[in-house]
Amino acid sequence: xxxxxxxxxxxxxxxxxxxxxxxxxxxxxxxxxxxxxxxxxxxxxxxxxxxxxxxxxxxxxxxxxxxxxxxxxxxxxxxxxxxxxxxxxxxxxxxxxxxxxxxxxxxxxxxxxxxxxxxxxxxxxxxxxxxxxxxxxxxxxxxxxxxxxxxxxxxxxxxxxxxxxxxxxxxxxxxxxxxxxxxxxxxxxxx
Amino acid sequence: xxxxxxxxxxxxxxxxxxxxxxxxxxxxxxxxxxxxxxxxxxxxxxxxxxxxxxxxxxxxxxxxxxxxxxxxxxxxxxxxxxxxxxxxxxxxxxxxxxxxxxxxxxxxxxxxxxxxxxxxxxxxxxxxxxxxxxxxxxxxxxxxxxxxxxxxxxxxxxxxxxxxxxxxxxxxxxxxxxxxxxxxxxxxxxx
Numbered sequence: 001x002x003x004x005x006x007x008x009x010x011x012x013x014x015x016x017x018x019x020x021x022x023x024x025x026x027x028x029x030x031x032x033x034x035x036x037x038x039x040x041x042x043x044x045x046x047x048x049x050x051x052x053x054x055x056x057x058x059x060x061x062x063x064x065x066x067x068x069x070x071x072x073x074x075x076x077x078x079x080x081x082x083x084x085x086x087x088x089x090x091x092x093x094x095x096x097x098x099x100x101x102x103x104x105x106x107x108x109x110x111x112x113x114x115x116x117x118x119x120x121x122x123x124x125x126x127x128x129x130x131x132x133x134x135x136x137x138x139x140x141x142x143x144x145x146x147x148x149x150x151x152x153x154x155x156x157x158x159x160x161x162x163x164x165x166x167x168x169x170x171x172x173x174x175x176x177x178x179x180x181x182x183x184x185x186x187x188x189x190x191x
Numbered sequence: 192x193x194x195x196x197x198x199x200x201x202x203x204x205x206x207x208x209x210x211x212x213x214x215x216x217x218x219x220x221x222x223x224x225x226x227x228x229x230x231x232x233x234x235x236x237x238x239x240x241x242x243x244x245x246x247x248x249x250x251x252x253x254x255x256x257x258x259x260x261x262x263x264x265x266x267x268x269x270x271x272x273x274x275x276x277x278x279x280x281x282x283x284x285x286x287x288x289x290x291x292x293x294x295x296x297x298x299x300x301x302x303x304x305x306x307x308x309x310x311x312x313x314x315x316x317x318x319x320x321x322x323x324x325x326x327x328x329x330x331x332x333x334x335x336x337x338x339x340x341x342x343x344x345x346x347x348x349x350x351x352x353x354x355x356x357x358x359x360x361x362x363x364x365x366x367x368x369x370x371x372x373x374x375x376x377x378x379x380x381x382x
Contacts, residue, residue: 013328015316050341053332057342064286078308078327079270085337087275091282092343095255117269125206136269137204141244146276150241151248152283 003188004034006064006093009073010083011171012038020172027178031185036067064092069099069188071180074145074160075171076106080113082145094152101158101184103176104144105165111140159183194379195225197255197284200264201274202362203229211363218369222376227258255283260290260379262371265336265351266362267297271304273336285343292349292375294367295335296356302331350374 005028011020021037028035041059046052064070070093074082081087082104094100108116115122118132125131130138143150144160153160161180165173196219202211212228219226232250237243255261261284265273272278273295285291299307306313309323316322321329334341335351344351352371356364 010327013330015318015322015326015328048333049331050333053330053334053338054342054345057338058346060339061285061343061346078305079272081270081272081275083337084272084275084278085339087278088282088285088337088339088343091279092286094252094279095283095286114269127206131206135206136201137206139204139244140240142239142241143244146274146279147244147248148251148276148279151245152252152279154245155249155252 002034003069004036004067005184005188006067006070006089007035007037007073008070008086008089009171010075010077010086011073014171016172020174023174024177027174027181031181032189033069033181033185036063038063060089061092064089065096067093067098069093069184070101071177071184072100072102073104073171073177074102074149075104075165076113077171080117082149087145087149090149090152094156098156099158099184099188100153100156101180102144102149102153102160103180104160104162105170105173105176107162107164109142109144109162110146111138111142114138157187193225194260195227195258196375196379197258197261197280198226198228198264199261199277199280200362201266201268201277202264205362207363211365214365215368218365218372222372223380224260224372224376227254229254251280252283255280256287258284258289260284260292260375262368262375263291263293264295264362264368265293265340266295266356267304268362271308273340278336278340281340281343285347289347290349290375290379291344291347292371293335293340293344293351294371295351295353296361296364296367298353298355300333300335300353301337302329302333305329348378 025035077083163176216226263281268274352367354367
């Protein structure tokens with residue numbers, strides 16, 4: 001049996017992206033799954049930056065359509081939330097009813113990160129909801145990200161692993177990836 | 192002909208969420224489309240916060256499954272990127288091949304926002320790519336968000352409208368929404 005797994009994450013933006021992706025690819029193969037990653041296929045050249053970006057998107061969608069599952073690196077990226085490209089891809093695969101797994105190299109959950117963002121200045125508002133000084137409500141669902149992400153993963157039998165990686169390997173560390181990969185392999189290869 | 196459109200966005204977190212959603216609902220009906228929005232259906236109670244969050248996720252997925260298109264409010268949320276819940280929903284609908292439209296109440300594009308995030312301190316790295324001081328590459332595809340979002344929307348015939356809303360109506364202002372709604376209605380009702 002062969003199960004293709006799309007490996008999504010912001011590590012593609014690192015200076016050593018190729019090395020990190022190659023490590024994740026080797027680990028995925030060793031776990032008995034077939035890795036599908038950005039960079040597997042050549043991107044067609046284009047006359048404008050925008051058209052080139054659209055070509056990358058089309059190739060990535062094609063790879064997702066060819067995969068049966070996703071493992072998403074949802075480590076906070078340039079702020080308190082996961083990389084939007086990776087989140088789009090997680091939603092894309094969930095929309096197709098495919099198995100979804102996630103990891104983060106930051107252990108603090110969504111609620112704790114939002115609390116940090118507001119410097120702890122959250123309070124119960126007149127409507128009974130917890131809100132930041134800007135009036136925006138603070139979700140507390142004991143989840144790692146916005147509830148659509150955690151809910152979508154759980155609804156498809158998936159799960160998360162979180163781990164505090166060293167600051168200089170925030171996107172490259174594979175400790176949490178290896179743990180969720182083992183969980184995903186057990187589940188996907190048993191089906 | 193009846194076309195159901197899922198209205199996604201972080202305005203659900205506002206103190207006056209109901210008022211903003213009701214305005215968007217009325218505008219969508221006036222445009223000849225059927226609005227589908229979080230809040231339309233009652234969320235089943237649950238014994239834990241997490242289970243309640245999963246119930247909200249399940250209801251929102253059910254509503255997306257019932258819709259033929261999405262209009263996503265991708266205004267930057269608590270940082271330089273769109274709300275991850277909304278991004279997940281955009282990906283979910285694109286994964287199902289449904290029509291996707293977006294708007295933002297901030298006109299600065301993805302590249303400009305990342306430049307601001309780094310205080311302008313980006314430079315061409317030895318590998319020839321533009322990178323921030325943290326080594327993370329700075330995408331410049333003349334797009335409003337990560338290329339998976341803009342690419343996914345364009346591939347399904349959709350588009351964006353952006354507009355600088357007043358600071359005190361960053362998520363509630365409907366100027367850009369009304370403009371993209373008109374574009375979406377023309378396209379969806381002609382099909």
